[in-house]
Amino acid sequence: MLNIADTLHRWCREARPFALATVVDVTGSAPLPAGTSVAVDADGNAVGSISGGCVEGAVYELCQKVLQEGGGPQRARFGYSDDDAFAVGLTCGGELDVLVQRVDPATQPHLYAALAEVVWGGPVAVAHIVDGPDELLGSTLSVLGDRHLTAGTLGERAVEGAVADQARALLRAGRTALASLGGDADTCPERLSVLVHVHASRPRMLIFGAVDFAAALSQAGRFLGYRVTVCDARPVFATAARFPHADEIVVDWPHRYLSKTTVDARTAVCVLTHDAKFDIPLLQLALDLPVGYIGAMGSRRTHDERLRLLHEAGVTADQLARLRSPIGLDLGARTPEETAVSITAEIIADTNRASGLPLSQRTGPIHEPTAYGLGDDQPIREDVAARWEVETAVAELDWSQA
Incomplete structure (x- = not known):
């Protein structure tokens, strides 16, 4: 998401709805990491890339479908396409899990504040629920690092606290990562996968x-x-x-x-x-x-x-x-x-x-976790x-x- 912060900041300022497709998990070799996004607005304008070209067309169509038909977030998986030369897939052999959702800036003012902070160069973490109960899927929470402010659309206080703690920890570490939360009745009873997008100060x-x-x-x-x-x-x-x-x-x-x-x-x-x-x-x-x-x-x-x-x-x-x-x-x-x-x-x-070591002397995935x-x-x-x-x-x- 934060890889296209400049454009999303402008679209949020203009209250322009858009579809956001985000890589939420990567298996094997893939061109871009988890957290990378593509966005498409109602006029068909697109920004960003999630695969270097392999699956962009299919993701663009899925974004347009979500914008036009509405409904909740959708998950899609793109893998290797060797069996069919015309199939949509990744020629590098990796697999991508992508979450596509509609974003209405008018209902998520905290997202505009987080994107503005990124544009201005401040430290920010945006926690993004990418797997879990339907009512939470696609929800976001922002942590503005310098002021330790949190705001979001999660609703439940216990869930917000657990997600915010994870976002702060990753912001301190300065890295975007996928985290699993939940299963604790006292803090976060629901099992959740949270992708924390981090824009840290320069190391x-x-x-x-x-x-x-x-x-x-x-x-x-x-x-x-x-x-x-x-x-x-x-x-x-x-x-x-x-x-x-x-x-x-x-x-x-x-x-x-x-x-x-x-x-x-x-x-x-x-x-x-x-x-x-x-x-x-x-x-x-x-x-x-x-x-x-x-x-x-x-x-x-x-x-x-x-x-x-x-x-x-x-x-x-x-x-x-x-x-x-x-x-x-x-x-x-x-x-x-x-x-x-x-x-x-x-x-x-x-x-x-x-x-x-030279990659030619190694086996297995090029990009290790x-x-x-x-x-x-x-x-x-x-x-x-x-x-x-x-x-x-x-x-x-x-x-x-x-």
Whole structure:
């Protein structure tokens, strides 16, 4: 839904009814994720895409039917069409569950407020009942993040409370997801499937070290949608002229700045200074914070020395297992621009709990469900923990010989 917020906001402002088709579940490989929508108004104007072209015609016709004939929301499923070359289906082999419903803006003023907040750049979650009792199917509830306001069309106080709690949790996590609720007589007696559409504030990328690699990384980070901060204690290097793509330039000692700024589970911390007097206090602090990614640049020798110093500073094995060092994936990168691709590729893989292997070397679905929970505590991956055990053994051997 929020992928077409600009147009829906305008249609709601004009009190223009429309049919909304939303992907509510995805099985296997599919071009677009759950939460993606197409909308069609009474004049036949369409906006959005849910399949990259494979099933758009059928969805458009279903939207027009819902607008013209009325009635409640309808579910449709689109799968692989190999048996009939002219059948409607997904050539990628995946399956989509789509919910199509009529939306009358006059009866859902909260939806206009939520879409306006998205257009203005604020954090919003819209909870959408996509499976459950007929009287609730298609109902929505909005949470405006900054003000924690909720409004919707669910009606039942207990149901609204349970759905709002789920929406707030996903808004904090910054991701759109399908959640199952209900079965609890005290809170939400009905079994419900709720698709929570989330428009979160931009995640942060904190780059420490005003070096050439930081200039390329700040550009790549901004391209990926991060709010980028470059921090360095040296004012001659930390300038807006050198980092035009950064949202913020900070002249301060890295660990001091990190101690007073706001971070969350989506924050990426990239340490490019490879200087112990900056790195060690900074990483010691970063590894104790609930950030999503921590990477540090340096050679193998620098990495081994960094592990030794962090170990001496009291950083635990579990904390060190979170550190990506040397930073980035093995792409053979040499230039700042190539290195920025290597680093951001690792951040993407780490965020999605992906292997980082070539897809040609993997089997199964291309798009795996995310492994993230709703809270800020992220479990250490088994491959990261194993890597730390090996590196610890090697590092301890080196220390004993020093």
